[in-house]
Amino acid sequence: MGKQKILITVTTYPLPSRSYDELVCTAGILEDGSWIRIYPIPLSWLKQVKRDTGFQKYTWIELDVKERTDDFRPESHSPTNYDVKILSNPLNTKNFWQERKKFCLKNVYTNKAKLLSDSKQPQNISLATFKPFEIIDFVIEEDSREWKNEWKDLRKQTDLFAEVDSNPEKIIPKVPYKFSYTFVDDEGISSTLMIEDWEIFQLYWNCLKQSNGNEKQALDLVKAKYFDEFTTKHDIHLFLGTTMQWHRRRAPNPFVIIGVFYPKKKSQLSLDL
Template sequence: MERRKILIATKTYPSISTKYQETVCTAGVLLDDEEKPVQWIRIYPIRFRQLDFDKRYPRWSIISAKIERNEKDYREESFRIDDSSIEVIRKIDTRKNWEERKALVMPLEFKSIQDIKEQGKSLGIIKPQIIKKYFCKKEIEREWKPKQQTILDQMDLFEPSVQLDKIPYKFGYEFISPDGKKHSCTINDWEIQQLYRNCRDRSNETSMENKEKEALEKVRQKLEDEFLSKKDLYFIMGNLKNHKNSFMIIGIFYPPLIKM
């Protein structure tokens, strides 16, 4: 393994698997020794919530860690990480309209999802030409599958404070990319899923149904009312390992919209 610097751009909401238990996919930018952007990178699998607290890297931090290509994943951006080697170096702030964040991310921008595919990549950031609308869909299954719940129960024996909800809704955008193609993509950004959980859990409503309604409305206000009118939106897109042509929004890059 080689020690490298990585900018953490986004983390997906934890998923449950029989092989890795609870895992998170992290996407970011591989940096050179001078902290200049080199390429997009995917770190998977990583049991983020089981990391020591000093190694739980926040979004938009630069970390140093030992990594190597994940040879079991055909996607060239996919790497494994040595959890014990993680060092959080510093957090990139939002001063001057996200100036430093933009300098690290925008040199690696793609024109469209099709552009990502044509370059043989599976991960990248794009700017939608037109965002048609925000959407929210109810999941068919509200609870984890029995095998997944068994894994969570086993984890709880050792870490009873760890609780992972299955989010019973999917959030997303319908948009048109600069090449004129229409897309409808769900969002798997941990930040957005956590927004829903926080709003639901802090609600003063008495019934779970009303708590969820209030949380859904606050997510809509964030993703539709605020983001579509006040933010200069870019989407960090990633594909699925077993469905290479299917892309989802794994992170939203939302510097303030500068009106001329």
């Protein structure tokens, strides 16, 4: 593809369930509204870019990419190098995120069956924006407190996460909980999908600090934002993506939530739009 102008919308939190070279996955939207997945993205590089440029989500970048030959999903690409050019500040949130909506909401699914149909051959759609008819629950489940040993071993074999301190738990702390949304589509069909966006896991750590280490209080704060506030005050769209493992196996629903798009509802009058 060569150099592409990409609006970065998603950075997923590294999880041991992901394949080796998807430890960090970044996705974005091209000017025509189509999705692109970029991996692998070294965490050390991503952190350096943020430190040097203040790079954030909803920033336009220019990056030289090529299609991945080992991934059947049409959106999947790899950087040919990591010489990224930052083209803009993050798109503003004025007028209920109007600038962001112009690109992020160009192509929106509302029907589960339609999305799953398009995810099958020959289209193999693996990234999408989905508008739930209603979000009916926010599910919190306990998870392991340690990364899997096999994932730790993989990290020792690569410089993807090269840091001064090479302890994986210190670089990428393991969140001991899983978060999911249960929602229905425009036909009332229900789905429960895990949320793998970096943002919700970082929110957990921030809430844990705010709660002086009390995990229950931290979880209550996460739910208060992602369920109580988001479902009443915000017009929620979900960025969905498939994991290659389950998409290849043609699982009944190979998608997870890789991002939440949350402009305020237009009925909510606020000075901070």
